[in-house]
Amino acid sequence: MDSSILRNVNLFSELDDEDLDKIYSRAGIRKFSKGEMVFFDTEPYLGFYIVAEGSVKVFKILKDGREHILYFIKPFNTFAEVPLFEQYEKVRNDEFTYPANAMAIEDDTVLILIRSSEIYNLIEKNSRLCMKIISGLAKKLRHMNKHIESISLDVPKRLAKFILEESKSETAKNELHVELQISKHDLSSYLGTIDETLSRTFKKFQDEGILEVSGRNIYIKNKEALKKISKD
Amino acid sequence: MDSSILRNVNLFSELDDEDLDKIYSRAGIRKFSKGEMVFFDTEPYLGFYIVAEGSVKVFKILKDGREHILYFIKPFNTFAEVPLFEQYEKVRNDEFTYPANAMAIEDDTVLILIRSSEIYNLIEKNSRLCMKIISGLAKKLRHMNKHIESISLDVPKRLAKFILEESKSETAKNELHVELQISKHDLSSYLGTIDETLSRTFKKFQDEGILEVSGRNIYIKNKEALKKISKD
């Protein structure tokens, strides 16, 4: 792996080779195994991460011990960049902690740590970079908006929406065959519910002939019905 | 009112008088009465707003007809700036709509509309402005994070947190006397519940001698108990 990997990161796409080399040479690169923590929300903030390989979940631990997953991060995406821009002073003085927890959810997940100070220098001299950052944050914000919106829906609606969304993504085998990239447990957490409820909802969908579920493979048998549920 | 009002807007605090005058002269300024809609989520995106006087609620209308308030916006704060940075191309071509609804919640609410094109030009030549924008978005993101986190809590906890938060804000009469700046209906919606449940929760707190509620005036009788509820 070399600095060219950074070219795939939207945030850095406007930078020249010189900058990329410099950043890469100073970055921290490490391999994580499945289930290994990247950071806790109690640790001092060092900088943000880029997923080079594998994937990561970002989550809050709720008062009742449950976890609520905010994002799944796939290769070439970044996470934990918010504090960098929010608490400039505190970050400089190491007084700031990560705002959530992060854990690798695949073996051989490779992460690149970009330390705060690198970015502060870059921003000064690059206004296209600023636009990238702004745009990235805006997208996350929209993601959160949708997430909140969905919480008022019942679990069947949330699940139906999720499956339909997945069936459109690149990770789908085809229009009617979704292979979950995450465990059912993580899916419950992402949907804001618990394993049992998710399991029952899957069963319900199967009984109604809407889905066929086999492990992580989900076959859509009745797309219209699924859409109907997700809508109203 | 003149262009100096823009100096109070964090986003613009680094700009010189010339820029401010220019922006002000091209801005749209309008007075809204209570309950008047600023925009619907079906309208084409024109630009973002600054609250000069009064206040505004930003909300989603949920599938079941309920509204879920995302933010209350007070003077000198901005709202609806996200699409500006997220969908550059679409915004330019008028293909983008507002991502939520906004309504004035006080009479004589004065809003300033900053059209998208103004900002695109400014960003090019001002990297401090970028930092401001980034920081502003980061704060909103954190707000949404907290909001999501709170949804897993039960209503008494959410209400207790809210009251404690308010008691610390400038709008509080004193440490133990909060005057709600919003209607009880809007408060339920903000807390993600309904009028009846909020009303019952207030009653419960009164019965337990924790609060004294009279219209929009809330007197904290037992702060420790309130804290305890909000915690765990």
Added chain:
DNA sequence: TAATCATTTTGACCTAAGTCAAACGACTTG
């Protein structure tokens, strides 16, 4: 001041979804 309207409260009821406990199937590992 009556009359109309909006806001808040109350009561009776119901249901989605959480809790707890146990069993199950699929892998991995000694």
Added chain:
DNA sequence: CAAGTCGTTTGACTTAGGTCAAAATGATTA
């Protein structure tokens, strides 16, 4: 291959908080 271990499922039970309908309170205006 037996013994764990992990992820998932099932069953029985409980409850927070939503729905609906109606009353009470407060505010506004003719």
